Amino acid sequence: MFFDSDYREGARLDDGTPAEIRMIRASDQDLLRRGFERLSPESRYRRFLAPKRSLSDRELRYFTNVDGIDHFALIALTTTANGEGEGLGTARFIRLRADRTCAEAAVTVVDDWQGKGLGRLLLLRLIAAARERGVSHFRAYVLADNRKMHSLLEELGGATRIRSADGTVELDVPLPDVPADVSVPPLPVFKQHPVYRVLSEAAKGSVTPKPASS
Numbered sequence: 001m002f003f004d005s006d007y008r009e010g011a012r013l014d015d016g017t018p019a020e021i022r023m024i025r026a027s028d029q030d031l032l033r034r035g036f037e038r039l040s041p042e043s044r045y046r047r048f049l050a051p052k053r054s055l056s057d058r059e060l061r062y063f064t065n066v067d068g069i070d071h072f073a074l075i076a077l078t079t080t081a082n083g084e085g086e087g088l089g090t091a092r093f094i095r096l097r098a099d100r101t102c103a104e105a106a107v108t109v110v111d112d113w114q115g116k117g118l119g120r121l122l123l124l125r126l127i128a129a130a131r132e133r134g135v136s137h138f139r140a141y142v143l144a145d146n147r148k149m150h151s152l153l154e155e156l157g158g159a160t161r162i163r164s165a166d167g168t169v170e171l172d173v174p175l176p177d178v179p180a181d182v183s184v185p186p187l188p189v190f191k192q193h194p195v196y197r198v199l200s201e202a203a204k205g206s207v208t209p210k211p212a213s214s
């Protein structure tokens with residue numbers, strides 16, 4: 001597999017900051033806790049759909065002890081001036097038990113590092129790893145609470161399976177074919193893809209994601 005414990009990628013954010021992306025591991029609990037502390041209340045709310053003051057020890061263990069197949073997670077980090085690692089963001093998917101070709105996915109970037117292309121890069125790598133593991137769709141839950149969301153749903157149409165109940169919309173978004181080892185992805189095409197449109201609208205705050213059940 002391309003995305004295994006040896007996977008390590010040097011990347012540059014849009015502002016030139018060097019970053020490393022690799023699979024998350026059990027020893028990353030502290031890195032994750034510190035990254036969460038730097039997330040704004042708004043980003044925490046968007047990720048978990050509840051005001052969240054901290055991650056519990058149990059959550060930290062759960063988010064870092066991944067099997068790499070059914071629960072897969074990447075972490076992006078940089079090195080601070082004093083030589084310490086600083087977590088910039090994570091991307092994870094958790095495969096659904098009822099449908100192994102589908103997984104719930106979440107991408108989170110620490111506020112100070114948002115808007116520099118990291119969310120896009122993490123999403124690209126997450127998709128490549130998902131495809132490598134036989135996942136063909138990401139499931140997203142969003143709250144159908146505004147007009148922007150409704151027009152996005154109309155736009156997505158087609159290949160995206162959409163179900164709604166109680167004001168919540170469940171989207172099964174098909175994953176594009178993203179080669180894992182291509183450093184310059186076909187961005188203009190990717191940016192039109194439904195899976196990227198959902199991320200981009202989440203970043204703009206125009207759609208509210210509902211948290212994954214885990």
Ligand SMILES: CC(C)(COP(=O)(O)OP(=O)(O)OC[C@H]1O[C@@H](n2cnc3c(N)ncnc32)[C@H](O)[C@@H]1OP(=O)(O)O)[C@@H](O)C(=O)NCCC(=O)NCCS
Nearest residue numbers: 043046106107108109114115116117118119120200202203
């Ligand atoms: C959603 C999120 C992961 C995006 O990460 P990011 O690193 O900021 O994203 P990128 O820099 O790669 O930009 C992706 C798109 O979002 C847009 N964007 C990013 N930050 C934005 C901001 N503050 N305001 C408006 N647009 C923004 C970018 O312009 C880009 O869209 P475009 O290609 O149409 O121009 C990040 O905002 C985040 O962690 N939000 C909180 C948690 C969340 O909502 N996660 C998503 C669902 S689980």
